[in-house]
Amino acid sequence: MKKTTYLLAILIAFQTLTFAQYTAIPDSNFEQALITFGYDSEGTLDGQILTADAVGATGSLAFAGQNISDITGIEAFTNIDGLNMSYNPINVAVDLTSNSLLTSVNFEECNSLPGLTITNLTDLQVLNVFGTAMTTLDVSTNTALTDFTARNGSLTSLDLSANTSIVSVNVRNCALTSLDMRNGNNANVTSFNADFNGNLTCIFVDDTTEPNLTTWSVDAGSTFVENEAECATLSVKSVKALVFDLYPNPATDRINIASKTQSASVEIYNITGKRVFSRDLNLGDNVINIGSLKSGVYLARLISDSNVETKKLIIN
Structure with missing residues (x-):
């Protein structure tokens, strides 16, 4: 009987060790934030978190201003619907493709953020990448997106033609040379700011006669066009941009x-x-x-x- 009990205890211990899976958290500040806010049940800075703890997290993960430079491990938080990492010196590209329930993502003033992958986040509604270092961003699969902010950033091109629900766009003071707004929803865009993009000659829209375009803020050197041919044939005369x-x-x-x-x-x-x-x-x-x-x-x-x-x- 004692031998059987002993063997059973060993078997249970072995199964526990076998099935206790971990997710690596290489950034100590990220792990400390997880501990501080109750997401790491072990409570020890050891470069990892129980995967079960990550999977069990719901709601919004809000770690603004925690001096985090790398959020590797975020991929295990598959049940969160919000992520706020603003005001962190994140300098490693972020991949959120595993976080498919996200409806809100905020990386405001993460000035060193080099890239963000949000492919197939079909429920994403609000995206804020104000002041980041990204030059490109693919939002073509984020069909529920309503509010997009990239002001004071480094984006050189932006295609919002697949974002049929978009109503607010702020790309003021970026480095845009291309902006496509042909999404069939221009009449419902209540807030649009694309000024201080001195090299943005053409802004592609659904209909250049749409009255709502008169409320959009753009540079004097930017022109609304409906297709590439119109853009190519724009007058080459110099238009003095606002200083x-x-x-x-x-x-x-x-x-x-x-x-x-x-x-x-x-x-x-x-x-x-x-x-x-x-x-x-x-x-x-x-x-x-x-x-x-x-x-x-x-x-x-x-x-x-x-x-x-x-x-x-x-x-x-």
């Missing part, structure tokens, strides 16, 4: 000025012609506090080495 973008207008206590040049300044004049404000501008976005100015109509003079723009500014 500055000032918003909001009307404003209250602050304005934002986006500058495309390294050396620039802003001067604000009241209706009598008196200069009441001046400041140097940096390349990119500048937040200007105008709380000291009274309500009224002003002229904002935006100055660069090669250009001067004057805009009417209303302060409420």
Whole structure:
């Protein structure tokens, strides 16, 4: 009897060792976050997590700002529906093809992120890759996508023609040379910003006469076209691109000025012609506090080495 019990105990122990499977977590900060937020039941920094712990995780995995550079192991979290890894120095390409239930993915300000694979995430609705280093991104299988943000990023091309549910697109200040919006849903796109893409000549759309296009924000050098032939035959005359973008207008206590040049300044004049404000501008976005100015109509003079723009500014 004792011998039988002993053998049974050995068999159970052997089965436990055999079936206790692990998933490698090479980044110690990633594993520490899993421990801190209760996803690693062993609670030990040993470069791995029980696969059962990963599979058992549901809901949203939110690890913003945890100094994580590699999320290898995320592929085992097959039952999560949200992933927020924003503000982490991730420098290894991420593959989320195993995370098929994801509806929301956020890598905002993961400035070193070189690539993201989201193939076949057919339930994905919200994607934020603001400020990443990616130059290309395939969203052709993400047919449920409604909101896409890649502002201040490095994308050179973007094809949203398969994204028939898209209603919000923000690709401001990227490096785009190609943007395809021929998805049959242009009339329902309520938010679209593609300005500060100086090399984006053609934006492909369903219908260039669609009234909704007048609400889309694009560069002066970008033109809506319906096909490649129209793009090829665009006039070659030089179109002076905007050097500055000032918003909001009307404003209250602050304005934002986006500058495309390294050396620039802003001067604000009241209706009598008196200069009441001046400041140097940096390349990119500048937040200007105008709380000291009274309500009224002003002229904002935006100055660069090669250009001067004057805009009417209303302060409420």
